[in-house]
Amino acid sequence: MKRALRNAATSFVLCWKKETNWAGAWVYLPFALLRPVAGALLIFVMVRAASAPPDYFAPAWLGNAFFQLVPAVLGGLAWAVIEDRERYQMFKYIYLAPGNVVPYLMGHGLARAAHALIGVAALAAAGVALLGIRTPEFHPALLAVTLALGLACLLALSLALAGLALLVARHGHFMTESIGGVFFLFSGAVFPVDVLPAWIRPLAFASPVTWWLELLRRSLGLHFGSALDGVSTPAALAILAGFTVFCAFLGRAAWFAGERKARWKGLLDATTAY
Amino acid sequence: MSSLRNNLRAAGARAWIRVVAANRELSWVWFETFLPALTTACYVFIYRAMGAAPEFESYVILGGIMIGFWLNVLWGMAAQFFWEKDMGNLDIYMMAPISRMAILLGMALGGMTGTAMRSVVILLLGIFAFRVRFEVAGLATAFGIFLLTMASLYGLGMMLSSLFLLFGRGAQRWAEAAQEPIYLLAGFYFPVRNLGFGVAAAASLFPLALGIDAMRQTALGSRAGFLPVGVEAAALAALTVLFGLLARTMLRTMENRAKTEGKLTLKWQ
Amino acid sequence: MDPAIRTQDLTRIYRKARSRGEPQGEFRALDGVNLEVRPGELFGLLGPNGAGKSTLIKILSTLLFPTSGLAQVCGLDVVKQCEQVRERINMVSGGEPSGYGLLTIREQLWVFSQLYGLTTKTALERIDRALEQYGLANDAGTKINRLSTGMRQKMNLIRGFMTNPTVLFLDEPTLGLDVHIARQTRDYIRSWMAEDRSRTILLTTHYMAEAEDLCDRVAIIHAGKIRACDTPANLIAAFRRETVFELTLAGLDGRAAELRNLAGVTVVRLDSDPAAGRTTVRLSMPDDAALPAVLGGIAGLGGRILNLSKNEVTLEDVFVGIAGRSFADAEKQEE
Numbered sequence: 001m002k003r004a005l006r007n008a009a010t011s012f013v014l015c016w017k018k019e020t021n022w023a024g025a026w027v028y029l030p031f032a033l034l035r036p037v038a039g040a041l042l043i044f045v046m047v048r049a050a051s052a053p054p055d056y057f058a059p060a061w062l063g064n065a066f067f068q069l070v071p072a073v074l075g076g077l078a079w080a081v082i083e084d085r086e087r088y089q090m091f092k093y094i095y096l097a098p099g100n101v102v103p104y105l106m107g108h109g110l111a112r113a114a115h116a117l118i119g120v121a122a123l124a125a126a127g128v129a130l131l132g133i134r135t136p137e138f139h140p141a142l143l144a145v146t147l148a149l150g151l152a153c154l155l156a157l158s159l160a161l162a163g164l165a166l167l168v169a170r171h172g173h174f175m176t177e178s179i180g181g182v183f184f185l186f187s188g189a190v191f192p193v194d195v196l197p198a199w200i201r202p203l204a205f206a207s208p209v210t211w212w213l214e215l216l217r218r219s220l221g222l223h224f225g226s227a228l229d230g231v232s233t234p235a236a237l238a239i240l241a242g243f244t245v246f247c248a249f250l251g252r253a254a255w256f257a258g259e260r261k262a263r264w265k266g267l268l269d270a271t272t273a274y
Numbered sequence: 275m276s277s278l279r280n281n282l283r284a285a286g287a288r289a290w291i292r293v294v295a296a297n298r299e300l301s302w303v304w305f306e307t308f309l310p311a312l313t314t315a316c317y318v319f320i321y322r323a324m325g326a327a328p329e330f331e332s333y334v335i336l337g338g339i340m341i342g343f344w345l346n347v348l349w350g351m352a353a354q355f356f357w358e359k360d361m362g363n364l365d366i367y368m369m370a371p372i373s374r375m376a377i378l379l380g381m382a383l384g385g386m387t388g389t390a391m392r393s394v395v396i397l398l399l400g401i402f403a404f405r406v407r408f409e410v411a412g413l414a415t416a417f418g419i420f421l422l423t424m425a426s427l428y429g430l431g432m433m434l435s436s437l438f439l440l441f442g443r444g445a446q447r448w449a450e451a452a453q454e455p456i457y458l459l460a461g462f463y464f465p466v467r468n469l470g471f472g473v474a475a476a477a478s479l480f481p482l483a484l485g486i487d488a489m490r491q492t493a494l495g496s497r498a499g500f501l502p503v504g505v506e507a508a509a510l511a512a513l514t515v516l517f518g519l520l521a522r523t524m525l526r527t528m529e530n531r532a533k534t535e536g537k538l539t540l541k542w543q
Numbered sequence: 544m545d546p547a548i549r550t551q552d553l554t555r556i557y558r559k560a561r562s563r564g565e566p567q568g569e570f571r572a573l574d575g576v577n578l579e580v581r582p583g584e585l586f587g588l589l590g591p592n593g594a595g596k597s598t599l600i601k602i603l604s605t606l607l608f609p610t611s612g613l614a615q616v617c618g619l620d621v622v623k624q625c626e627q628v629r630e631r632i633n634m635v636s637g638g639e640p641s642g643y644g645l646l647t648i649r650e651q652l653w654v655f656s657q658l659y660g661l662t663t664k665t666a667l668e669r670i671d672r673a674l675e676q677y678g679l680a681n682d683a684g685t686k687i688n689r690l691s692t693g694m695r696q697k698m699n700l701i702r703g704f705m706t707n708p709t710v711l712f713l714d715e716p717t718l719g720l721d722v723h724i725a726r727q728t729r730d731y732i733r734s735w736m737a738e739d740r741s742r743t744i745l746l747t748t749h750y751m752a753e754a755e756d757l758c759d760r761v762a763i764i765h766a767g768k769i770r771a772c773d774t775p776a777n778l779i780a781a782f783r784r785e786t787v788f789e790l791t792l793a794g795l796d797g798r799a800a801e802l803r804n805l806a807g808v809t810v811v812r813l814d815s816d817p818a819a820g821r822t823t824v825r826l827s828m829p830d831d832a833a834l835p836a837v838l839g840g841i842a843g844l845g846g847r848i849l850n851l852s853k854n855e856v857t858l859e860d861v862f863v864g865i866a867g868r869s870f871a872d873a874e875k876q877e878e
Contacts, residue, residue: 295646298645369633371660
């Protein structure tokens with residue numbers, strides 16, 4: 001356990017350095033904010049272009065802000081596999097070192113989450129300070145529990161994707177970005193799930209991110225569509241917790257399956273090279 | 275003449291690598307065609323949630339089609355010099371008696387297979403799932419605008435490749451960070467004039483902003499254009515010439531700087 | 544006739560990244576290198592890691608600018624006439640993975656032939672002939688990501704040879720290869736040179752025996768400077784006045800390093816095996832008369848002689864005589 005924690009902590013520092021040490025702080029900070037701010041402004045301009053109703057903006061803005069964590073964490077572990085294996089060609093050494101590679105990958109995932117949190121905080125602050133977003137209520141305990149559960153769930157799913165990344169070529173990073181896009185579509189980040197065609201809606205209910213974002217909005221007293229109105233907050237919390245446990249098993253199983261197959265096929269040190 | 279023939283040969287060979295290798299490793303088909311189509315659909319649903327007019331949905335589809343070309347320019351061509359450096363191939367290209375632009379052209383053409391498939395899937399999604407209607411009379415003009423847009427876009431990509439040549443990882447990080455800002459400024463999901471005249475005019479330096487706007491006006495009959503189509507086409511032609519010349523100069527300058535600073539073959543930069 | 548390669552006062556300085564609170568540093572990779580390689584020569588450049596061999600090859604192959612001085616290939620300036628230089632050269636680096644994993648050997652070589660304007664017919668003829676000569680014909684259809692290190696290096700060498708360059712740069716071509724493939728590689732290099740006497744190869748290596756075996760002339764480079772340049776035979780002859788002994792010792796108990804302090808001798812190589820309690824040392828001295836004093840010194844350290852032999856002078860002895868220490872030592876100091 002102690003070794004695993006040390007592994008994860010070292011990996012966190014390593015990933016943080018890989019993300020940041022190419023530039024000084026004065027270059028890095030605007031860099032870290034550029035992408036989330038521009039993505040949020042995109043929503044802002046769309047709202048203005050289409051003259052959206054006033055009650056749409058606040059939950060969409062904050063939903064988009066929190067969603068920054070999803071692709072970052074979801075792709076974090078897979079990206080660590082791809083980058084260490086293809087680019088630095090170090091994955092094989094990490095893999096064969098005693099003390100499981102999973103804590104190492106988790107460290108990378110957490111570093112990416114920390115990186116994304118800068119954007120989340122900036123967008124939430126900008127929404128409140130500059131765009132006049134008001135949150136009718138604030139339940140800090142619910143917010144904290146929801147954030148923690150969501151993060152655990154995303155890390156577990158990310159582990160599953162890392163297992164898959166072991167088996168695919170370098171463009172595995174498109175895989176993580178694309179799957180982030182799928183969650184963006186099916187989880188009501190910037191539009192209520194009510195808008196989805198009825199036959200697609202069950203997919204949204206089957207996504208833990210949908211429940212995570214719904215609970216985050218409830219912790220701030222925001223309401224976005226009516227599809228989940230029938231579910232009480234404790235019930236929604238239980239559903240998210242259930243998803244987290246399920247994803248933990250899924251992540252573990254998918255990782256070990258991917259690892260076995262990669263080892264069988266000799267892909268642990270493969271490079272795409274084209 | 276023989277120099278042109280040699281450069282075309284080199285471009286063909288580099289394109290061939292992409293096509294053959296992509297055919298041998300098919301996992302990209304799923305991740306680069308089907309899933310981006312879903313992301314495009316997401317922006318259609320955003321407009322539906324806002325109760326926007328139907329033409330906004332068609333704007334999104336056209337924008338979604340064009341994003342693939344931008345990604346091909348950025349990641350399939352400009353950033354490729356950086357990847358080649360890490361793979362140990364860049365020095366082979368750099369000491370060969372051919373133009374760097376020929377290699378970049380080959381990368382771009384080779385990447386077109388995937389981009390074309392991605393665009394067709396999004397187009398079909400628009401036509402069959404979201405009932406996007408095109409103005410048949412404007413399609414020929416729209417195609418001409420598309421070709422102009424591509425010419426200037428690839429010129430821009432060649433300029434960017436020079437930055438990857440010198441700055442490596444730093445350039446890659448900035449390119450990643452610039453993804454959403456480019457989506458915003460190019461007006462992939464809304465008419466660019468909504469940015470306000472000043473910002474839209476500045477964004478017009480990015481060829482896709484003008485190209486998509488002109489194509490929306492011609493192929494979709496949009497009346498929310500930023501500038502008249504003729505003006506946008508002329509500006510695109512001017513950008514094509516400008517970026518072509520700048521690309522040539524920047525490639526030479528950045529290569530020389532990289533050779534001075536010892537970064538041309540510096541791996542894991 | 545122009546020399547195949549000529550450098551004059553060639554210097555390359557790398558700026559080191561600035562650390563916090565420290566001034567910007569400099570690293571002089573090449574320091575006033577003067578070199579002339581004649582057409583048709585197989586010329587070796589010897590030196591330990593970090594001596595400046597690869598920097599010199601990068602400058603000559605148009606991949607790096609010199610900080611000052613002149614570098615010419617076939618009479619053409621590598622800075623001002625790089626386009627013309629590229630028509631005449633090719634380069635192969637050993638130990639470096641290159642190529643596109645999902646292509647086969649034959650496809651890969653065809654792709655690179657297209658960078659030199661070869662028609663497909665000519666390219667494939669040359670590729671097939673080279674694959675045959677170099678024992679890779681049966682693997683022509685194997686994908687690059689399935690190749691062993693040796694096969695990959697063979698493919699890389701063919702890439703360099705198939706464009707028929709006037710000057711070919713081989714940067715440590717046998718690095719990481721087994722004895723058999725390294726020998727095959729040297730044979731292939733020899734036969735390629737024999738096909739056309741106007742061809743020139745500049746080969747870097749830190750394998751002394753390889754340079755002695757292959758090269759018409761060699762230059763010894765150390766810390767960015769050329770320290771000697773002649774045929775291997777002449778370099779060795781110039782050092783024959785030295786006497787070289789190799790001793791196997793026991794009983795030194797951790798004091799092996801003190802052998803370096805023995806007066807009147809140069810330690811060429813020192814291999815210590817503490818587990819077996821043995822040390823092998825190669826010593827160079829002015830003449831046999833110095834031996835008794837050396838043996839006394841060894842006894843003073845508590846060493847017992849298990850074996851003693853008088854050896855022929857080798858290029859390694861020459862290197863140590865010139866650079867003052869062995870390759871291994873020089874590399875350790877670089878680290």
